[in-house]
Amino acid sequence: MKQKIVAVCDAKIAKKGSNVGLSFYAFFANKNDNPALLLEVATWWIQTKKLNHFEKAVKIKELVLQMS
Template identity: 70%
Template sequence: MRSTLREKIITVCDKKIVAKGESVGVSFYAFFANKNDNPELLMEAATWWIKTHKLDHFEKALKIKSMVEAEL
């Protein structure tokens, strides 16, 4: 996973955790705008989420953040 996506995921997860608590869930769509302005990056996130880790549509933000940080 490219570093810009990794940083974005961590930032979004941190913001959601602060706003809604440690039990807040996210999907990989949470890291993108509502328009498909970067399909390559979206597919990279989707591949990591669905194909590589076989995650459900919604997962705990804390779990996703930990997984991404473990790959550093």
């Protein structure tokens, strides 16, 4: 999942610039085909990191790259 998040952030930054914001939904398809993974990412985003609904892609990428 970390690789996918970094790839999505890179693509959005390349397309819309370093000021682009994302929500955790940006890393999933429109249909909920993996609810456990969605919940894991949502928990990390909301409870662990206490992020707002939309955050800068560069910030998200940095946080993910800092994870071991």
